[in-house]
Amino acid sequence: MNRKETVNELQLLVYELDVESAMTKEVVTVSPDLAMDKLPKILKSNRITGVPVTEDGRLVGIISLEDYVRWAADDGKPSCVGDVMTRKVHTIYSDEPLVSAVSRLERFACGRLPVLDRTTDTLAGIVTKGDVIESMLGNLEIDYREEGLRTYRTSRFFEDIVSDSTELSFAYEIRGESISEGGEVASSLKKTLRRLGMHPDVVRRAAITVYEAEMNVIIYAKAGRVRVSIDQHHISMVVEDEGPGIPDLEQAMAPGFSTAPESVRELGFGAGMGLPNIKQCAESFEIESVVGEGTTLRVSFHMEEACA
Amino acid sequence: MEVATGPMTLRRIQEMLGASCITADPPLDLEALVGCASDLMSNVLAFGRPHAILLTGLTSPQTVRTAEVADCVAVCFAYGRQPPAETIELAEGSGIPLFVTPLTLYAASGRLYELGLPGCPEIE
Numbered sequence: 001m002n003r004k005e006t007v008n009e010l011q012l013l014v015y016e017l018d019v020e021s022a023m024t025k026e027v028v029t030v031s032p033d034l035a036m037d038k039l040p041k042i043l044k045s046n047r048i049t050g051v052p053v054t055e056d057g058r059l060v061g062i063i064s065l066e067d068y069v070r071w072a073a074d075d076g077k078p079s080c081v082g083d084v085m086t087r088k089v090h091t092i093y094s095d096e097p098l099v100s101a102v103s104r105l106e107r108f109a110c111g112r113l114p115v116l117d118r119t120t121d122t123l124a125g126i127v128t129k130g131d132v133i134e135s136m137l138g139n140l141e142i143d144y145r146e147e148g149l150r151t152y153r154t155s156r157f158f159e160d161i162v163s164d165s166t167e168l169s170f171a172y173e174i175r176g177e178s179i180s181e182g183g184e185v186a187s188s189l190k191k192t193l194r195r196l197g198m199h200p201d202v203v204r205r206a207a208i209t210v211y212e213a214e215m216n217v218i219i220y221a222k223a224g225r226v227r228v229s230i231d232q233h234h235i236s237m238v239v240e241d242e243g244p245g246i247p248d249l250e251q252a253m254a255p256g257f258s259t260a261p262e263s264v265r266e267l268g269f270g271a272g273m274g275l276p277n278i279k280q281c282a283e284s285f286e287i288e289s290v291v292g293e294g295t296t297l298r299v300s301f302h303m304e305e306a307c308a
Numbered sequence: 309m310e311v312a313t314g315p316m317t318l319r320r321i322q323e324m325l326g327a328s329c330i331t332a333d334p335p336l337d338l339e340a341l342v343g344c345a346s347d348l349m350s351n352v353l354a355f356g357r358p359h360a361i362l363l364t365g366l367t368s369p370q371t372v373r374t375a376e377v378a379d380c381v382a383v384c385f386a387y388g389r390q391p392p393a394e395t396i397e398l399a400e401g402s403g404i405p406l407f408v409t410p411l412t413l414y415a416a417s418g419r420l421y422e423l424g425l426p427g428c429p430e431i432e
């Protein structure tokens with residue numbers, strides 16, 4: 001897998017996995033009655049920098065090394081954890097998708113999130129950035145030692161995923177080396193949309209659209225790219241190339257119009273149905289083209305009733 | 309003569325077209341809901357319906373891509389045309405069973421139609 005594919009896979013996984021699959025279940029906790037001066041030893045022996053504070057299994061706060069340092073610097077007068085701890089704690093439920101944990105960890109710039117069980121409202125675990133990364137790479141069966149991924153793992157991982165956490169987006173390059181290789185983008189997008197549990201009809205229409213657009217780029221423009229973004233209600237796609245452009249869009253849109261050469265027709269293309277097909281499949285359709293500069297196609301699909 | 313129209317298993321299609329299967333472990337109990345015949349891929353995408361059997365004379369890998377994108381259940385090549393290895397390889401990878409019939413495209417389509425497998429737009 002190259003890095004781009006890895007990012008695509010990871011972005012999908014954060015939506016598919018839940019917090020429970022990544023969290024640490026054996027959580028070290030302390031009671032609010034614990035004397036402050038006992039805290040460093042507990043943190044140190046467990047090699048952690050913060051710990052949830054619980055009372056009868058219920059989360060009442062969180063106390064970190066930072067809190068300890070502040071307390072000690074203040075005057076260090078005898079106190080217990082309950083007096084010093086942070087009471088307002090950002091938490092997450094164990095059945096939420098991992099992407100929620102990722103965005104919350106980033107947004108609140110915290111190192112860890114206590115995980116709560118939704119039905120009992122008690123502490124079920126704790127999740128850190130490290131847990132998220134570990135779990136996702138484990139799911140991808142990525143060899144951590146693989147060259148390039150080692151550095152990737154720590155530096156770009158969260159940036160890539162969090163870049164826009166409410167919207168899933170990915171890009172594919174189209175290279176027109178040979179017509180017979182065309183369709184790779186359509187095929188992999190189709191798999192991705194299926195994995196996301198989208199309605200077969202939406203998946204089919206989106207795949208046909210990308211396939212037609214991809215073939216046009218390969219045949220007429222040689223190279224280009226597809227950008228796909230998915231939010232809760234839409235799939236949007238932009239297919240762009242820096243090819244020769246289309247002199248007469250109205251003509252190009254007419255069913256049956258084609259400038260495909262014989263060599264392309266022999267391979268099953270050139271019916272002049274590609275653009276009409278795309279217009280038929282997509283819910284919104286826009287095409288822009290400048291001769292000598294290139295062509296940009298924007299389409300979108302609704303998936304309101306189409307979430308399996 | 310009135311013929312009942314409806315889905316047809318790949319097993320029956322293979323038998324009726326005297327076709328051989330050229331991909332491993334064909335799921336012969338799968339049903340085709342409609343038939344679609346063309347050598348033009350955009351036509352397949354425009355007029356095809358999900359779960360179609362695609363009859364074609366075009367043996368390039370694009371046929372398999374098209375079948376995959378259009379949710380076809382299988383592809384059957386007419387005129388006894390054996391596809392190149394890259395087409396078979398792609399089909400194995402994407403789980404699209406491939407058949408080859410000695411019949412012409414016209415005869416193969418006619419035979420399935422006669423046996424009651426509907427054409428694409430008719431299903432609606």
Ligand SMILES: Nc1ncnc2c1ncn2[C@@H]1O[C@H](COP(=O)(O)OP(=O)(O)OP(=O)(O)O)[C@@H](O)[C@H]1O
Pocket residue numbers: 212216217220221241243244245246252253257258259260268269270271272273274275276295350351
């Ligand atoms: N990206 C593009 N760059 C330049 N010209 C294009 C591009 N896309 C389409 N065209 C022009 O528009 C015409 C119509 O395109 P359309 O996809 O509808 O049909 P086709 O590609 O000719 O045949 P088919 O898609 O049925 O195989 C093409 O023949 C070509 O002249």
Ligand SMILES: [Mg+2]
Pocket residue numbers: 212215216270273274275
């Ligand atoms: Mg086209």
